Amino acid sequence: MSIARFSPFELLLLKSRSQVDTAKLLLLAWVLCHRQQVSEGQRRRRLAQVSVHFRHGHELAPVMQIAQQQDLQAIQLAAEVLRRECSREHGLGVMHQAIAVATDTGELSLANHYILRFLADLFDVPPATLATLFQELTGRALTAPEDPSRDAYWRIHDAEHYAKYEAEQARQAEAARQQARQEQQRAEQARQRQQEADQAREQAEREKARQREQQHERERSRRHRQSHQEKKHNHEQPYRATPPDRTTRALAVLGLMPGASKLEVRKAYRRMAQMHHPDRFYTESEHRIALASARFQRIKSAYDYLMHTYQ
Amino acid sequence: MRDLYQRLGVSPEANDEELKQAVARCPNSALRQDAEAVFGVASHRQSYHQALETLNDIGQLRARLGLTHGAHWQGDVANDFSRPPDQAVSRHDELVDRVSHAVSLYNRVRGRRGFLLLIAAFGTGTGIGIAVGFTLSRVFAA
Numbered sequence: 497m498s499i500a501r502f503s504p505f506e507l508l509l510l511k512s513r514s515q516v517d518t519a520k521l522l523l524l525a526w527v528l529c530h531r532q533q534v535s536e537g538q539r540r541r542r543l544a545q546v547s548v549h550f551r552h553g554h555e556l557a558p559v560m561q562i563a564q565q566q567d568l569q570a571i572q573l574a575a576e577v578l579r580r581e582c583s584r585e586h587g588l589g590v591m592h593q594a595i596a597v598a599t600d601t602g603e604l605s606l607a608n609h610y611i612l613r614f615l616a617d618l619f620d621v622p623p624a625t626l627a628t629l630f631q632e633l634t635g636r637a638l639t640a641p642e643d644p645s646r647d648a649y650w651r652i653h654d655a656e657h658y659a660k661y662e663a664e665q666a667r668q669a670e671a672a673r674q675q676a677r678q679e680q681q682r683a684e685q686a687r688q689r690q691q692e693a694d695q696a697r698e699q700a701e702r703e704k705a706r707q708r709e710q711q712h713e714r715e716r717s718r719r720h721r722q723s724h725q726e727k728k729h730n731h732e733q734p735y736r737a738t739p740p741d742r743t744t745r746a747l748a749v750l751g752l753m754p755g756a757s758k759l760e761v762r763k764a765y766r767r768m769a770q771m772h773h774p775d776r777f778y779t780e781s782e783h784r785i786a787l788a789s790a791r792f793q794r795i796k797s798a799y800d801y802l803m804h805t806y807q
Numbered sequence: 808m809r810d811l812y813q814r815l816g817v818s819p820e821a822n823d824e825e826l827k828q829a830v831a832r833c834p835n836s837a838l839r840q841d842a843e844a845v846f847g848v849a850s851h852r853q854s855y856h857q858a859l860e861t862l863n864d865i866g867q868l869r870a871r872l873g874l875t876h877g878a879h880w881q882g883d884v885a886n887d888f889s890r891p892p893d894q895a896v897s898r899h900d901e902l903v904d905r906v907s908h909a910v911s912l913y914n915r916v917r918g919r920r921g922f923l924l925l926i927a928a929f930g931t932g933t934g935i936g937i938a939v940g941f942t943l944s945r946v947f948a949a
Contacts, residue, residue, distance in 0.1 A: 506902050530861065568864055572871055573898035579872070580899065606808075607861040610884070614865050617877030626879070643883070644855050645809040647844040657848060 505562050505570035509577070513553035516581045519574035520590055521547055521556070523615065525563035526571060527598050530607035542600075546593055575618055587619030591629060599634050609641035743805060746798035758806045765799040808858065810887035811842050819859070862888045 502510070505522065512518040524546055528539045543556055562570050582590065594615055598608040616626045630638035642649055651658055744754050750764040770776075774789040812819045815829045815838075826846050833839040845855050866888035869875050875889050916923075 500905075502905065506905070509902070510906065566864065568868065569898060572868055573902065575868065575872055576897060576899040606858050610862060610865050613877075613879035614869065614874070617869070617874045617879050618872065623878050641808070643808045644851075644858055645811050645841060645845060645883075647841045650844045650848075650851055654848070654851065657851075 503567075503570065504558060505567065505573060508554060508558055508562075509573070511554055514551040515577050516586075517547070517550035517552040518554070518559070519577040519581075520593075521550060521552060521559050522563060522570060522574040523578070523590070524593060524597050525559050527594050527608055527611055527615075529560075529563045529566075530605055530611060531598060532603075532605050542597060546597060579618060582619065584620065588621065588625075588629070591615060591619060591621055591626070592633065595630055595633050606641055606644065742801065746801045749794055749798040750802070758803075761799065761802050761806070765795065768795045769799075808862065808887075809883045810859065810862075811838075811845060811855075812859075813887055814838060815842060819856070866890050 509515050509518055521543070525539075525543055528534070528543060531539075534542075540556065540560060543560060547556065578587075578590070591612075594612060598604055598612060604612070612626070615621075616623075621629075627638045630636070644650070644653075747754055747756055747761070750756075750761060750768055752760060752764055756764075769792065772788055772791045772795060774785050774792055777785050777788045812821070815826075815833055817825060817829045821829070823846075830839055830842045830846060833842060845851050862884065866875075867890050869877065869880060870890040870892045873892075874880065875885075875892075880889070
């Protein structure tokens with residue numbers, strides 16, 4: 497037993513001289529409410545204009561009010577009444593009116609796209625028929641509704657925002673570029689200074705050498721050789737100071753720095769193995785395949801060794 | 808159109824901070840870009856929200872009217888906005904029930920009208936009698 501009171505739309509239906517027309521009115525008002533850039537008065541006048549031949553026999557204002565409140569239960573009731581009472585031809589007539597009401601300011605709004613399709617399903621109008629009906633009435637093809645959940649939609653509909661955003665980005669990039677340029681200049685200056693200092697030192701050394709040359713021509717050649725040897729010595733020293741153990745070498749094969757974690761090793765191995773797997777080169781010459789398999793073997797043994805030692 | 812809230816796993820009432828976190832967490836870069844475009848700007852979010860509500864309503868209506876598999880309800884919209892049918896009561900049947908209930912109540916009241924009138928007359932008569940007796944006793948006492 498329902499104790500709930502009759503809702504305004506139910507009362508309206510009960511009082512109406514024609515329930516079908518009242519239901520139609522509500523659905524058309526629903527479509528009207530989702531039309532954009534239309535004032536309240538225009539909506540009301542349009543509804544009155546549409547309902548000239550309706551036999552509902554009550555005021556339009558309450559219907560408009562219910563539609564504006566988006567009263568889902570009322571809309572459901574109206575849809576049920578219409579589905580029960582309307583024949584197919586009648587349904588097409590309602591679709592006709594709905595399309596006219598939805599498009600007489602031009603663009604079909606997004607909500608109305610979906611509402612019209614809902615009504616088409618309600619009256620069992622197949623998509624092809626709806627498309628032709630729309631084409632006939634408006635002279636334009638019925639397009640798919642736009643999708644505001646996508647970036648592309650906002651690029652079209654809010655180009656201003658994107659223009660502003662891009663200008664901002666360009667400004668930031670310009671600032672970054674300037675900073676980089678300044679830094680480069682500073683670095684160049686530092687390099688120049690260094691070069692000057694180097695030149696000065698070289699000159700000083702040359703001076704000394706010349707003096708020494710004057711003193712001992714024979715000794716000079718010997719010292720020269722010695723200094724060469726020393727230079728070589730200096731070059732080799734960092735390598736010799738930390739002799740690479742096998743772990744470091746294995747890490748270097750995988751392109752990692754000493755102290756890499758196990759996870760990094762695994763990731764690097766996967767990447768390298770994919771890159772150098774001999775199967776990748778099967779279309780190429782045997783020589784290349786052989787090279788690739790040698791590389792792959794090296795990577796694999798390095799990985800095996802690392803996995804073994806890391807545990 | 809897609810339900811970005813559902814796809815990001817946040818509630819539609821989430822505030823900006825929660826939304827931003829959810830967008831940053833999103834592993835799909837295309838979806839993240841779209842979500843940034845929609846939720847990054849207040850006006851975008853608002854109009855998106857309106858469209859979302861309309862679609863939610865239509866999805867519910869379709870579920871209740873058995874139109875969830877309609878020819879015009881396909882793709883992303885159908886995926887994100889189709890609702891499972893709730894205990895769908897036909898509003899029209901409900902209205903008919905309610906009207907018939909009201910009618911039977913009315914008829915019952917009409918059928919017992921004579922009896923009810925008698926009770927009412929008896930009640931008023933008693934009331935008047937008591938009132939008169941009360942005032943008379945007051946007058947005589949004075």
